[in-house]
Amino acid sequence: MAEDAQAFYDRVMAAGDSEELAAMSRMTSWGTFPFEGEGLRVARLQPPELPEAPRTGEGGRPCDVCERVASRASDDREVWSNERWRLVAFEPSGAPLVMMLVPIAHHDLPDLPDDLAAEMGVLMQHICRAVEAVPRIARCHVMRIGDGGAHLHVFFFARPEGFRQLRGSFLVVWDDLLPPYPQAEVTADASAVARALAGSYGGTAR
Numbered sequence: 001m002a003e004d005a006q007a008f009y010d011r012v013m014a015a016g017d018s019e020e021l022a023a024m025s026r027m028t029s030w031g032t033f034p035f036e037g038e039g040l041r042v043a044r045l046q047p048p049e050l051p052e053a054p055r056t057g058e059g060g061r062p063c064d065v066c067e068r069v070a071s072r073a074s075d076d077r078e079v080w081s082n083e084r085w086r087l088v089a090f091e092p093s094g095a096p097l098v099m100m101l102v103p104i105a106h107h108d109l110p111d112l113p114d115d116l117a118a119e120m121g122v123l124m125q126h127i128c129r130a131v132e133a134v135p136r137i138a139r140c141h142v143m144r145i146g147d148g149g150a151h152l153h154v155f156f157f158a159r160p161e162g163f164r165q166l167r168g169s170f171l172v173v174w175d176d177l178l179p180p181y182p183q184a185e186v187t188a189d190a191s192a193v194a195r196a197l198a199g200s201y202g203g204t205a206r
């Protein structure tokens with residue numbers, strides 16, 4: 001069983017101050033760490049707050065994903081959809097392409113019906129294949145986190161070829177640090193992925 005929040009907090013507080021914690025970091029030696037080590041300090045862990053605040057789409061908070069589904073005609077971020085899923089492309093950020101797959105019905109991953117879960121697996125594979133088929137994209141990172149919203153959303157991060165530092169999980173941090181990718185390339189590559197998905201799986205590319 002996981003530690004209760006107070007025990008977790010007390011153990012972290014006893015381990016050292018922010019500079020000592022930074023010195024204990026394993027990630028800083030990975031070669032992909034996006035910050036210089038000199039003067040590095042770890043943010044102080046705030047005391048636990050329980051119960052946690054509800055995410056969007058639960059506990060009486062409106063669901064922004066369902067609201068976008070309801071107004072999908074005016075949502076130009078959507079690049080592909082079928083009767084059960086939609087794929088949206090993000091505005092340009094540091095990575096060449098960032099996309100998100102969401103079910104049209106309000107489900108989180110633990111309560112996703114088996115038929116949708118099975119379809120999600122196939123879609124993830126087809127999307128990954130289409131992203132990695134874009135010239136000069138080396139890898140498509142796929143992840144579900146879900147701490148912000150209760151409506152399932154699966155991220156796809158395209159990793160450009162040739163940059164050793166952009167490999168691995170820090171790509172999502174580099175995505176925020178690097179200047180926005182050119183809009184024309186993001187639009188063209190998102191459309192190419194959508195067309196490839198419509199061709200290999202079905203559904204409609206916008």
Ligand SMILES: [Zn+2]
Nearest residue numbers: 063066106151
């Ligand atoms: Zn929802």
